[in-house]
Amino acid sequence: MVQEVTTTFRNIYKTNPFVFRSPARINIIGEHTDYNGGFVLPAAINKEMYFAIAPNSLKTFRFFAFDLKESAEIHCSKIEKQTIKPWTNYLLGVVAQLKKRDIEIDGVDVVLGGTIPIGAGVSSSAAMECGFLYALNSLFSINLSTIEMVKMAQMAEHEFAGVKCGIMDQFAVMFGKQNHVIKLDCRSLEYSYSALQLNNYSILLCDTGVKHSLASSEYNIRRQECEEGTSVVAKQFPNIHLLRDVNLEQLKACASQLSEETLRRCSYVIEENLRLENTCKALQNNDYKTFGEMIYASHEGLKNKYNVSCNELDSLIDIAHATEGVLGARMMGGGFGGCTINIVHNQAVSLFKDRVKRDYYRKNNKPENIIEVAITEGTSLFTT
Secondary structure: OHHHHHHHHHHHHOOOOEEEEEEEEEEOOOOOOHHHOOEEOEEEEEEEEEEEEEEOOOOEEEEEEOOOOEEEEEEOOOOOOOOOOHHHHHHHHHHHHHHHOOOOOOOEEEEEEEOOOOOOOOOHHHHHHHHHHHHHHHHOOOOOOHHHHHHHHHHHHHHHHOOOOOOHHHHHHHHOOOOEEEEEEOOOOOEEEEEOOOOOEEEEEEEEEEEOOHHHHHHHHHHHHHHHHHHHHHHHOOOOOOHHHOOHHHHHHOHHHOOHHHHHHHHHHHHHHHHHHHHHHHHHOOOHHHHHHHHHHHHHHHHHOOOOOOHHHHHHHHHHHHOOOEEEEEEEOOOOEEEEEEEEEHHHHHHHHHHHHHHHHHOOOOOOOEEEEOEOOOOEEOOO
16 A cells, blocks of 8 residues: 555655655544543554654645545644645644644645555545644754644544544554553653563454444433532542542442442443453453453443443444454444454464454444454554
């Protein structure tokens, strides 16, 4: 793919580009914890967006999306949200963030394309934002730090794409490290790496092929329930600001003041943070049995306490449970569709794929979409 992107650039713009790569991401464990100030455990993966790019000094941004076979030209003085070709918003949002800092770019030529599956919940949008900003920062010696670029890419998505995402996606895309997961504190942005040497295991993503309309409305309800629970506990215990500050004993002490649903939501988030801590300890001790158990337990919590799973996701997890050699599996993302993440022994990969194809995709008349991924480095200059 990188060769195709580079060749296309030379054919269109008649010059040689610099080439940058920007990966997608997965999240091993830690779902719906980010907006509660908790912890997540993401990693960058080897499904990537490639940017062939060069300055043009034409006061114009000239974009060509290789996968869509679409082009766009936007004058530097007219950086505003687009409705006709919405994919450009992920790039223009980055330029708008630079303008806010009085950083002007005289124009660039870009061809972008890659291997990231769209709609599978691995954050192709963050890969676009981070990759383009990283490239501009390098080409024009802007000297932004990595964390500054993470925050700017997040705001680009908020303001131009209209998605009020947390910071995990952009952070994982930028800070990814090969064969490591990132333990990220979503409140302080402190982070540390844990080695994930899977050796005889592979990571497989199984796309449900569905996205229920419940997702956005239920997401907002969950946030409100978590805030309500935090507010109640904070009245009784000092120094409680976010749900991540609450422990199970404090929650239990306030249980009579909470609805049954709010109690379940809050207990899930507290337990998920604890599971993440146990997952990191298990990795440090090479305890992959516990590692897998935590992943399965995460799905049970998301299904039974946070209630953001769905029949399609649950059926994929049932297949994983029934297949010997699957270490752990859970839904990944906001819920009500999207994909599952599965840690599968290499000797069981073929069997697992066959069962998913037979018992899920064929049964539900969905196109097969099983994606095998590996953990890789974050956004960088592409080198062969």
